[in-house]
Amino acid sequence: MLQELHVTRGIIESFTKELLDHTKVDVAIVGAGPSGLVASYLLAKGGKKVAIFERKLAPGGGIWGGGMLFNKVVVQKDAQHILDEFEINYSPYGENYLIADAVELASTLISKAVKAGVKIFNGVHVEDVVIKNGKVNGVVINWTPIDMVGLHVDPLVVEADYVLDGTGHDAAIAKLVAKRTHCCDVKGMGAMWVNEAEKLVVEKSGEIYPGLYVMGMSTAEVYGLPRMGPIFGGMFLSGEKVAKEILSRS
Amino acid sequence: MLQELHVTRGIIESFTKELLDHTKVDVAIVGAGPSGLVASYLLAKGGKKVAIFERKLAPGGGIWGGGMLFNKVVVQKDAQHILDEFEINYSPYGENYLIADAVELASTLISKAVKAGVKIFNGVHVEDVVIKNGKVNGVVINWTPIDMVGLHVDPLVVEADYVLDGTGHDAAIAKLVAKRTHCCDVKGMGAMWVNEAEKLVVEKSGEIYPGLYVMGMSTAEVYGLPRMGPIFGGMFLSGEKVAKEILSRS
Amino acid sequence: MLQELHVTRGIIESFTKELLDHTKVDVAIVGAGPSGLVASYLLAKGGKKVAIFERKLAPGGGIWGGGMLFNKVVVQKDAQHILDEFEINYSPYGENYLIADAVELASTLISKAVKAGVKIFNGVHVEDVVIKNGKVNGVVINWTPIDMVGLHVDPLVVEADYVLDGTGHDAAIAKLVAKRTHCCDVKGMGAMWVNEAEKLVVEKSGEIYPGLYVMGMSTAEVYGLPRMGPIFGGMFLSGEKVAKEILSRS
Amino acid sequence: MLQELHVTRGIIESFTKELLDHTKVDVAIVGAGPSGLVASYLLAKGGKKVAIFERKLAPGGGIWGGGMLFNKVVVQKDAQHILDEFEINYSPYGENYLIADAVELASTLISKAVKAGVKIFNGVHVEDVVIKNGKVNGVVINWTPIDMVGLHVDPLVVEADYVLDGTGHDAAIAKLVAKRTHCCDVKGMGAMWVNEAEKLVVEKSGEIYPGLYVMGMSTAEVYGLPRMGPIFGGMFLSGEKVAKEILSRS
Amino acid sequence: MLQELHVTRGIIESFTKELLDHTKVDVAIVGAGPSGLVASYLLAKGGKKVAIFERKLAPGGGIWGGGMLFNKVVVQKDAQHILDEFEINYSPYGENYLIADAVELASTLISKAVKAGVKIFNGVHVEDVVIKNGKVNGVVINWTPIDMVGLHVDPLVVEADYVLDGTGHDAAIAKLVAKRTHCCDVKGMGAMWVNEAEKLVVEKSGEIYPGLYVMGMSTAEVYGLPRMGPIFGGMFLSGEKVAKEILSRS
Amino acid sequence: MLQELHVTRGIIESFTKELLDHTKVDVAIVGAGPSGLVASYLLAKGGKKVAIFERKLAPGGGIWGGGMLFNKVVVQKDAQHILDEFEINYSPYGENYLIADAVELASTLISKAVKAGVKIFNGVHVEDVVIKNGKVNGVVINWTPIDMVGLHVDPLVVEADYVLDGTGHDAAIAKLVAKRTHCCDVKGMGAMWVNEAEKLVVEKSGEIYPGLYVMGMSTAEVYGLPRMGPIFGGMFLSGEKVAKEILSRS
Amino acid sequence: MLQELHVTRGIIESFTKELLDHTKVDVAIVGAGPSGLVASYLLAKGGKKVAIFERKLAPGGGIWGGGMLFNKVVVQKDAQHILDEFEINYSPYGENYLIADAVELASTLISKAVKAGVKIFNGVHVEDVVIKNGKVNGVVINWTPIDMVGLHVDPLVVEADYVLDGTGHDAAIAKLVAKRTHCCDVKGMGAMWVNEAEKLVVEKSGEIYPGLYVMGMSTAEVYGLPRMGPIFGGMFLSGEKVAKEILSRS
């Protein structure tokens, strides 16, 4: 038998096993940005079975580009414990801020989440949700490139007790559920006001429909909160808050 | 003063300092794929000042997608020490192979490289090289999105003692130098033959023109070696070989 | 458990089993056009394990559109036994021709091939071949939409004793092997001359490199034969000839 | 005379005869997906003159791709008689489901429908309907590629006693009629809920405006029913129900 | 029966009759620009059965746009008899030139050619030629939009004693025949030199391979003659010369 | 002096003279389709100074393509006098219809309109209107390709006593005026009903806002009338009606 | 050290210094068209620190193209003092107008504005604003090419006491603020009426929300005023009025 075959079979077998194993999870997170990665890590540490579905090939969301491609990011001091937890380097900037390397931040969040047991399915698009008897019960997934070229191919389904919308400005899952159930009014993010935004995003992140949580910029989009800049404290704390809430419920 | 301003100035100041500091490096690596990341890590560990220039927003090259989006990868056993060095999890597959999670592999290579001191400039395209008196002396860079939209904007320059082509199948830098200097004949990769490819890629990786090294699939492209599949042992060892060669020279 | 999950798992399990089972086949056919479908059917009937890899979602190649979207096709009388074998309806036209419905022809060829045991992987693109020691040993596959959007994702491999190029005017596999091995000169199809073309295509179809066969319009492309029109006798007979040759060899 | 001419004239003559013959039909079905193919087959068996107009070159709709390109499909047990009627192979999965090969399913449905007397015009787009005195009387057709490139070319007309909307999620014909007549409110499909969806889609499929029937996912789109996945029982039964209703009326 | 049906059937029947009638013509002209229209008119007047195949919906080629969209055109005085023959208005400009309205010129050439008996098939692309025993015997046609969207649909064939390349700068048919037969060397047009160009284009227009004639800018492209501007004398005279040559041969 | 210069200057001078001369006209017609061409011809015959502005290079609108590229068109008998006036050939079809060649129809309408004194500016897009004191006073024009590539270039203005919207299904000018003045409600065309449409389109064509007339399919779009097919009687009569109305007013 | 490095460092250092220095300005102007350039010049002359953010590489807005690419522009006589102030050449046209060269006008406005101390950041897109306690406090900027290719990269912020919307027909900033605060109703520009437009645009230009001013065509868009043509008096006077208002406030 060809050695090439060995490689091929190894990949198919190990991936399929994991995919089948994750067709039913405790928590399905949509979007592998800052809030999704932090939440996934804490949930996995807390014993939950967690899968993240990320549209792009590379997780990390908007972290990689820093501000205007100047690849540095700022974090508020009140989120310093998150950076410490993930062992990410930073230097202080003024009294209230920390500065970190965008590439180190993104890659380390991903690396530690996976090592903590989170399974990330990248190149996978969540195109719909499963709703039964007034509760979100899972996500409907497809390969991203299929969606990009507009091929007519049916999706598959992943069952989940909790679905977390970490899709950022799009609030894609919240919008889907709002459209499907008329549960909620997605107000659209306001103008930028960094400090106000941070406070409110953390405060408002949580469940908006049975089984569905918003966090990070999805929260701002849903509640019409001010917009944040390339500053990540609020996103970390928002993911942390949602994770704690779920862990406390079960 | 607005707090938003603080964030903005923090990012501009810290990025510019680092950019200016890296306009002159010991080693400039083009492409943050498996061989580039391994080489960069070892070179930084060995005391070199290293910058990687990566076209995309996210480093990691072709690792993220595994094989056909089944996000697992296979590594030959002879490269097990690389996985161990980076503390990447794996499980054995047959006698000669190890299987790892593609997302963990990509993110951990990046995270550890940055922590080792490598500076990764992402969203940056190398559009040319500097050649003087028969030696490659640096790279000519521009923002990737400028190249993507075809704007007429001039590039800037980074000086480097060594330039490493880790651009994979494109062998983009080797092709540029070949076109500029007629130094070498880029033969184009052959059909797939995994084992043969691995052996030859490691063997042939090295300097092809004063100041310019090829490694990983760039080596295969230049020398007309067989193609590899989603298997990373050869790429790791090739990056390792080039790093050692440079460390031994200076 | 959700019933949706049942559906999902059923699809993943049954597909994966079949995919793993077909990572090693007797015959791999690239392209599910008229010659590929006929050859696959006869080979499967003859006891071979056969997989077809088809770029598009729907097999059938150029049959569906008839001539200028007038969805009728013409078949030469000397291929009448193929239509009869597949139980496809036709009416005579002049002394030497038969006319059939393009949609019936395409769907019935596919339906019967699958029922005969052929496994068709659609939406799958063959991006390279495996060549070892001067013989084609398999094909290198990827999802078509990945190729269409230009994502950087590695392929997988299918081992095969024989690879048949049924890609039509492209002669995509023959061109790949010619480029990789410099084995052969792909001459490019000539001007149209229906009768001459039919005779020559059948005559020349066969092995052009160890392990690689051309048939149908791929034969015309490789040998510089005249072009055929919306007439399918030669394509059927060419597929039949190649199938018989392989069955007689083993 | 050239033999090429024979081929050309044979195609033009036989196609034109059939096209003219089908400018007036009993039933015009828009879309050759699972419900359209089943309905067309039963109607033709029942003595009706039936034409299907399909936008794409290949009929079959979303069947070919299975779920996420894993080309297997699931069918509920209560639709087993449809699979049996079409002689499609399947294997049981759990208590309530059957699994079939997507390629066999699509090709066999098409093949049997054509053999039963259905005429499929593929590559043809229905761009409008004919409505007179409060009844849909026909469809307005054009070549699909003309629509795709935005050429300004007028359409032609096919008269029909009944028009069936089998366009799936688009419910394209229902939407056209709703826009033209303000007859009905197209509610848009709900979130996924496979079993509930199947039951309701079959129940609601039928006439929504004099002369216009919805079936399959068009029914779900019009009535705001839950979405189905890659599972085809409901679509088959819905096509069957509409066919029976029409046969019983005339 | 619907009146819409009457319209539909009238169009299909009258078009098909004419299409079938023109599957065999004396002269097939590719491209309805100035030389093609003049040649077609004179050939039809001389008793030949003539069909023009024009890629675009509107015949007229480059005439409509005048120079830089200033829709006036200049004609040399030695072609005044052509304008008179077609009853096109003009005013003198200097000693040697006439100026006409571009829109009147294009529309009148087309109108008179059709009234003289020429059949123009517009929206039809010539994708190949028929060559037998060293002579061009016909053209291979398809709908232009099919070619534009890249659908895989086979073409049909029109038999012709003479094929005239009036495709302008492309010399599309001459290039096809050159590629198919290696008969001739297509040199590519030279820099602009209006007067020289006119003289040489008329002189060189004629048969370049048995059955194939070039005229107008196709002649310049084949023989490497200078380029003309928005001036039409040479194109008219070139079409006239080719028409006369064919009429004198038979 | 170069002869090329002569050609260039002749074109610039003659075009500019005509353009300046037509910056003030009696009637500005937007769109050179069937109704616009008929109206322009009759108005010019009646002594009006008329300019047509046509987006595309070739006037003729949707006439060229016949129905589904079968380039024949149908005309109702009650418009026979228009065909006779333009000397266009036709043959009777059934009791109430005439069939003509689409290419002859389009080219002859254009040719005769220009010879009657109409100036057609092709490749020119009407991007706005001039409205003063509750009356349309002119059109705002630009080169079409500027609009197509989205360049930021200001338009110029043509003054006109009457503006006629002959833009067909778009009713582009009526929509602009409706948006600018809230004068009118553009209802959108209904489903196809050929005879009803013809009667109503002729009846309703006329002035909808001081200085602005609709005709042909623009009338159907504005008043929500049924859609017509490839049948031109109503369009001709509608253009004729509007022309007569304007001639009678002044 | 390489001389190339000198060039690189010189550019980075001088640009960064200026960028940091302009993260806090008195006046931020969005769009470098006629009103923006005039306002910026007068404000800088009046002692304000002014930055213009311009999407395109070249400032100048719609001036460069004149009317329909005829690169001349018209200015009303009442704005003659602006042309004189900038030393731009003109010639009188009729009693009330002046004609200038479009290229001279654009380049001279830019050149003089920069020499007066205005800093123009070109290739920079304003994607949002900062609003706190009911006042616009700054703009949110990003590189234009990032926006054009749709990369997910966060923006940076510039603080400003006054923000001027000089984006022309888009009124992009006014629309953003209207969407964020529901402060105002953006009515959309009316039909063309040059003189009326000029008078009203100057009259209405000014503050529409605390900290936000509109001028030039943005004013017309916000207040529903008539549209102007390629005539620049009103735009100059509008920029002048806004500049004076701001200078008088502080």
Add this chain to the structure above:
Amino acid sequence: MLQELHVTRGIIESFTKELLDHTKVDVAIVGAGPSGLVASYLLAKGGKKVAIFERKLAPGGGIWGGGMLFNKVVVQKDAQHILDEFEINYSPYGENYLIADAVELASTLISKAVKAGVKIFNGVHVEDVVIKNGKVNGVVINWTPIDMVGLHVDPLVVEADYVLDGTGHDAAIAKLVAKRTHCCDVKGMGAMWVNEAEKLVVEKSGEIYPGLYVMGMSTAEVYGLPRMGPIFGGMFLSGEKVAKEILSRS
């Protein structure tokens, strides 16, 4: 008469007069980049009639974007007299360099060139040249947007004693002449080497075919010289050298 008409006629008349006046010039420069602008200014100052044809709407070439959009540029000290001549501000950087604002540099070069009498036709593409008896005699022009959308519209001609290729890296005119006449071998620019490049570009700039001059980066492209960065001394001096050479010849 409408005032809008006045504006329109003023623009048409003044532009046409200038266009006609410049259909015959002493020097036609293609491309309004740094070398073209400097050369045009000096030639106009020296009494020549000069027209520049620039593809884009805005002249200035690659100056606007500085390096990587950091809009500062560097000039070698030996070109300081050019900056002084144009009254452009700069500050010294190190011993050998001057730094200027990119926006000031571009706009001031354009403004001063026009004021010196140069006519710039922007939005105009040179698509060919006129060559007679072995000498370039003029350029063949068209509107750029026509070229961008691929419309088939003929060009016009401008006669010139000298044609200067200032198209930069493209060396578009030199390549055209090389293709038309086989006069010269365009070698393609080498790798970057700023100082070497500057020296050689100035040295080699000059006539390469009777009537055709290269300057700036076109010179590097033709002679295979090293590439320059965002540094403009060599380009200025090269334009100056060519201008002096032409002034000395006549």
